[in-house]
Amino acid sequence: MAKQFNQLAYTNLDDFVYGSCPNPVTTKSGMVIGGGMVYPEINFTLPGMDINDVTMPKAATIYSNIIEGVLKRAAELYAPGVLIEFETLPDFTEHPKYGIEVNRILLNGMKEASEKYGLKTAIRTTPNDLREFSRPPVMRSGKYWETMLELYEQCARDGSDFFSIESTGGKEIHDSALVKADIRLAIFALGILGCNDMEFLWKHLVDLSNANSCFAAGDSACGFANTAMVLAEKGFIPHVFAAVIRVAAVPRALVAFEQGAVGPSKDCAYEGPYLKAITGSPISMEGKTAAGAHLSPIGNIAAAVADTWSNESIQQVKLLSEMAPVVAMEQLIYDCRLMNAATLNGQQLMFRDLLVQSDSALDVQAYVLRPDVVMRISAELVKTQDNFLRTKLAAQLTVAELKKAIVEGKVKSDKRDMKWLDKMEKAIETIPDDPNEFYNEMKSVLDMDKFIPSEYGL
Amino acid sequence: MAKQFNQLAYTNLDDFVYGSCPNPVTTKSGMVIGGGMVYPEINFTLPGMDINDVTMPKAATIYSNIIEGVLKRAAELYAPGVLIEFETLPDFTEHPKYGIEVNRILLNGMKEASEKYGLKTAIRTTPNDLREFSRPPVMRSGKYWETMLELYEQCARDGSDFFSIESTGGKEIHDSALVKADIRLAIFALGILGCNDMEFLWKHLVDLSNANSCFAAGDSACGFANTAMVLAEKGFIPHVFAAVIRVAAVPRALVAFEQGAVGPSKDCAYEGPYLKAITGSPISMEGKTAAGAHLSPIGNIAAAVADTWSNESIQQVKLLSEMAPVVAMEQLIYDCRLMNAATLNGQQLMFRDLLVQSDSALDVQAYVLRPDVVMRISAELVKTQDNFLRTKLAAQLTVAELKKAIVEGKVKSDKRDMKWLDKMEKAIETIPDDPNEFYNEMKSVLDMDKFIPSEYGL
Amino acid sequence: MATLNDVSQCVLDGDLDGIKVLVQALIDDGTDPIVIINDGLIAGMNIVAPLFKSGEMFVPEVMESADTMNEGMKLVKPLITDEDIPSKGKIIIGTVNGDLHDIGKNLLVMMMESRGYTVIDLGVDVKEEAFSAAVKEHKPNIVGMSSLLTTTMMKIESTIKQLVADGLRNQVKIIIGGAPVTQEFADDVGADGYSDDASTAVELCDRMMSDQSSSEALSA
Amino acid sequence: MATLNDVSQCVLDGDLDGIKVLVQALIDDGTDPIVIINDGLIAGMNIVAPLFKSGEMFVPEVMESADTMNEGMKLVKPLITDEDIPSKGKIIIGTVNGDLHDIGKNLLVMMMESRGYTVIDLGVDVKEEAFSAAVKEHKPNIVGMSSLLTTTMMKIESTIKQLVADGLRNQVKIIIGGAPVTQEFADDVGADGYSDDASTAVELCDRMMSDQSSSEALSA
Ligand SMILES: [Zn+2]
């Protein structure tokens, strides 16, 4: 373990605001992320189409149209800088030559925008984690692992600023935990499988990025906590369950930073505020302006301590005005303008609190992103260095926070929420503090056809 | 003329804020527009398709899916109320039975949402102005005029809350004024043709709405000033020209209120702030969250004094998360939450100024929407009751404001802007104060094949 | 005395222990096993489905009900032959080639089973040929395919083409779903139906099966 | 002495009075009228086009340049026969059935004319049959159609179908444009090209004409 986080990065809640952080990161083009200003982060993807040798020229044209369009609009609206995220499609990781080609197209578009408009840009390359394509997933070797590393390495050499990933270690177990709303199983998947895989994966990614003058930026529990959020939005699982999963995913995300990641963390990682509180690194967040990628109950509060503000993703489809990525670019820039205008006036704290106030009482998932809640829970999490215990603790503390908030009328709650919180509380209490003991206990309920213990060092 | 506006509705610039106005309007469902809270206003349209008897069932299904989807999301996000705008497609005005059917579908969806979720809603019915389909346009009789009135009347009887329109009187001349950046011709089109048609048209609409317990809400110079804005965004005409056209369109829009319209004015009528300053009526505005319908340089400032906040329009197409109208609904609600949270804290003035500050120095079209500029120019406009003179004056005052702002470095300007402002200033000076004299002067340059003077009472 | 209503309520409550006692009691009373299935176990799930649809039950609760039903089935099944087990129809379900997102698919499997369908779950990342082979082998009434990615949704089309090429298309109804899928896309690729969530997919299958039986009745 | 460069500069400056003097001077000097057109007037517009595209000139300025060129043409035209007037090709332009939005269309007309094309402007709200009749009558190289509404864009397709039905489709290249139109839509309806603004539409036509002449050269 490269770094230990045993204290908070902030001593004062009032310093914990969007746009700045104790450890900003400077991109190759000179954008200082976390240095005072919130930057827009744009992501985009292809419309529905096959990817193969025949269609790749078309895909390449689409990506080059997108990058040209979004950066032109960014320049017209005087964006102070733009972070591009290139989140690959599965085919781009499986066939690194495709992913490398698209990454180069984007880098080239960034270069052109710099020459033409003087626009500062940076790129985050986020390969798709294909390791789960083997069933049961093969996490530490095999073709998916190899092609992923190949893609990272070449993209870094070609000039990428940041590495990210939405890694999937433990997802094969966590999926069932979600639909069963089984908090014990979820803690096992996140706190043991997830954390173990993160340690293995991010050690490699940090080494790779260090060797290629690129930054290891961070991971996202997208397949865990965001899947929970989407299921909750559909009414499939309780909102309180999704809220607890959100915070229980924090220790997993933290592992990347222990290994040497420096941020900005991934946009769809709503673990971000916790990471920022603990590591002092810049974070990326997404909210209302990412509604084209997923609906959420955290449209404004997500921005409260963001350092880049993202649209998550949007396909290249035509809206009435323009292609959807251009529309997203415009919306992000206006959101950032407003936040940065407040900062310019020294009103960032007041503006942060408005963002918080506007959402936090309406959904438990918004409530757990309140800066004060984040600081309170984070302060406890840094007291232990054991990832599994941290995960268990995160869940426990969140249940307690939510029960208190509901009792005090601080957050809207469904009549069934308290029942579910009680149920989770009891279940968490039964989890032993020793991870091996817990694993042994879990063996009877784990579907051993679904995962390979040795792929997680078990 | 029913009403005269010879003084401002506000005495204090600090009272001129979003969400409230001196003369709020209460909908059938009890939403008080301009009563303290900003409401979302959602508009949507069909994807690319033909409209005829064969396809109408499909169109009807699409509209009923849309209304169900957007109101469900509004309820899930606890919107305090939603204003729906049904802006018809040309075929819906040409064949009123189609428009009436869709309006009923929407009313029905609203009723269901009220029963199911207790959601308050209201609907603005905005038929398409087809009178320009005759070339030269026939404004005061004929089938397009008749079918339009038929559509209004039945929709009001069926329960619509508001009438609006983007009327087109004078557009046949104004289009050439735009591409030639000819301010004299534009003032003729807006100040004589436009105002004359508005007087005729809105007298009818106010009578119709009074007779059917519906509100006459307001018009939009969409085909004039928004076309100018779009042309300016494309780099086709100078931004300063578009900014001057924006304000020169105010007297035209005011005519509807003289005739008895009460607001909320149309979303795409960026004349809105001026109308609110002068009439004290609530206004609808759109900005960054309408980027799917048109890009703009006024994404935030447009909200500064808005009473409803609109997405303008979006087709029913699938984005990664959901259908685009649902996405727009979510974004509008979060924008409104933030503004209303500030109001709840008594910070609406501070928040208004942030919206203003974030855009107003970056584009002349944003600059002319500054509340202080709006109040200053409006204070002069109310001194005359002659619509033509008001239009000339509006252009003149805007040129002067912009020259001053550019000289003082208060707004970003293109190196060619001052030249164009000088050119406009000189051209406006040559316009006589007597509209008949002006009309006689213009006859030599007017393309008399394009318009019929008697349709404008000339 | 235990009643069929008690069985239904037990399924609704997800009472795994209670169901064994109740079903055994009914068996011991000599109640027809088919009646226990139809009017007790499946009847319970038929209360669950609308509650799930209206948001009053969560998926984990639905799953507990389904588990409870299955627990009851275990006791009844040995008493009847396989052919006597009532089935509303047979459906083959899988995520298409290249797609691993199976939460929605798994939900549908569970809900179809609880509704009384015979479900053959092909799992994730199912190649075009595998769908086709399964249709040949199992002769289902319905084939359900899902895709969560814009890049894999095209595999729905290629799978349908495969079924056409293998002469199997007319023997089955095809339903499709997943985030990027729309009615328009379904029409384009020639699917018979589209659904954006598990509960409406179940209703869609019910409608298809009743259409099928009425057309069979007509041709009979 | 007046030079062809002066004429070009005069067009660029949009100097309506100056152009008359200059062109008359060149005519009086005995300069070949065709040379005045090609190397003076059109050459001037050829400087204008890229300046417009790069945002250095506004449409009203381009229009003044075009007017200036036309003013010069008025003096030169009587000196040559109609057939000698150089044309880069003939194009028919209109907005489709039901669509009245003509600002973009008018821009294109102006820019095509200034580029040396012969333009037949059918105006707005042009019915399918009217496009077809005009193609029959004028035998253009290119047909340009625009639509600004999602409901009228389908008329592009029906107009193309009309041309197919009348056996005229293969005689022309078809370019389309307007806010809702995309390359994908162009491919779907079988148009030859798509453009989202007037300047790229002109370039598109240039490319089509040079493709056409090279294929004609091949087949000759
Ligand atoms: Zn994600």
Ligand SMILES: [Zn+2]
């Ligand atoms: Zn409009």
Ligand SMILES: [Zn+2]
């Ligand atoms: Zn509108």
